[in-house]
Amino acid sequence: MHRLRDLVLGPGRAVSVLSFTEILAWGILIYPPVLTMPALTADHGWSLAFGMAGFSIGLVVSGILAPTVGHLIDRHGGNIVMSAGALAGALGLVLLTVAEQRPAYLACWLLIGVAMSSTLYDPAFATLTRIFGTSARRQITFVTFAGGFASTVGWPATHVLLEHLGWRGAYLAFAAVLAFVVAPLNAFALPRTVAVAPLPAVGSDAIVLPAAPMRAEGRPFILLAAAFALHAFILSGVTSNLLAMLERSGMSAATVVAIGTLFGPAQVAARLADFMLAGRTHPLWIARGAVALMAFAFAMLSFAGASPPVAALFAIAFGAANGVMTIARGALPLLMFGPVGYGRVIGRIARPALFIQALAPFVVASAVERFSDRTVLEIGILGALMALGCFLAIRPPRPAPG
Known part of the structure; x- marks a missing residue:
């Protein structure tokens, strides 16, 4: 009974929330392009290689921003960062449906890259560690266990949406899920409990390290x-x-x-x-x-x-x-x-x-x-x-x- 109460009302609900939002984030941001790109590029008269280049740009942007996003979560929590990332992804997907020129298309993937950097596993791991501290391994394991079903959800959903709404309708539907499901859950349902002391101000030496950890260098x-x-x-x-x-x-x-x-x-x-x-x-x-x-x-x-x-x-x-x-x-x-x-x-x-x-x-x-x-x-x-x-x-x- 105590465990159930914790999963609903206590810090443990972070696992429930992130298990659900990670399935949606991966199923929307990572898995659809392999199915949507042929239709998207054919509609614009572009090569498939150029279409996938946008996806690659999103991954590169995600890599560039990854340390900054992690640092922001350390200081402010996943509520703000992960919800803002979901909204950036929603905007990027909406703009993708109206981007007719190549530069505009690639610019949309910059926004989607911001979403990748702030809604997928790494920010989820950072959020869980901020909440649970050194005991976060079990929570991380459970979230990745749930996230393993993202392809099971993402590919069939994309296939159905493509058949009934086309690639533009599919991306608009995905944008709605990011904006009205993922973002609110991350913003309001994630607990704000902090198990780890916030980072000290720049130049401060007052960092207490548990169990003699190594320096990250x-x-x-x-x-x-x-x-x-x-x-x-x-x-x-x-x-x-x-x-x-x-x-x-x-x-x-x-x-x-x-x-x-x-x-x-x-x-x-x-x-x-x-x-x-x-x-x-x-x-x-x-x-x-x-x-x-x-x-x-x-x-x-x-x-x-x-x-x-x-x-x-x-x-x-x-x-x-x-x-x-x-x-x-x-x-x-x-x-x-x-x-x-x-x-x-x-x-x-x-x-x-x-x-x-x-x-x-x-x-x-x-x-x-x-x-x-x-x-x-x-x-x-x-x-x-x-x-x-x-x-x-x-x-x-x-x-x-x-």
Whole structure:
């Protein structure tokens, strides 16, 4: 009864609110372009590459703003920042429906990039850490568990809206959801409880660090940022070309789509397992295990060949690994660097990852055109092994003596 009351009236309602708004934010800002872009670009007479360039610009803007957004959440809370981001996204989507010229179209994605930087996982993690402090890992796990259903909601909803309203109607409907559902929930339903003392004024030395955390600088920080950037490269670059590669290997389109649907459930299952075991396994070992599993999955597909059973096993393994990597991205910086200033730290970690996420599909696609489909798998193996090397080189801080 106490837990239920906390989820409705206490600080625990942050988990309920963010679980819901993250599904909507991811389902509106990240997943629709793959379905809406063909119609949008055909309507304007533009190339698909130019249309997707707008999406890439949004990711780059998100990376540029990530540390600033995190710092603002540290100081003022997610209520203000995440609700303002949702409104910026709504405005960007509305303007997208009336932007007829290329510069105006790209400018709309600047606003959508602002929304990406302030409504997706990283600002949600910063908000949870501000509310729950060093105990936020379990809350982060639960929110990512719920967020795993974003594609389950986003793609079918986009498909239905495109069929009945066209791409403009779909984006107007999404804008309405951001403005009248996501923004009010973030503004008024998120608790304003602060578990971590606000950041001191600039120039002050009065920072009390819990459990002897590391400073967010130097070798440990660089290794961590590099590892998550390599994961972003694999996730964005390799997977964006993988399904097409499987189809070129001789599988039917229906088989390839069926294999692709295994990614989401595998992510959710892995996050659920972590949720049940949260606190018992160090997130650094979770990250190491995840990228090792990725390397194994790519090697298996490369050496055994792209048959449907092997490809299905790959999808399950890769999906599970990516599912817990998302949790590690929120929990590991918290454990290493502490909750004070966490929002800015996670924003700094996210910046290179978002830049690479924006560029990776084009880099990998160019490699495929110049070399072969097998290059996709080899790049995946190499990237995962490099990320594993980074995680292995990190030594977590020792707990403060009791």
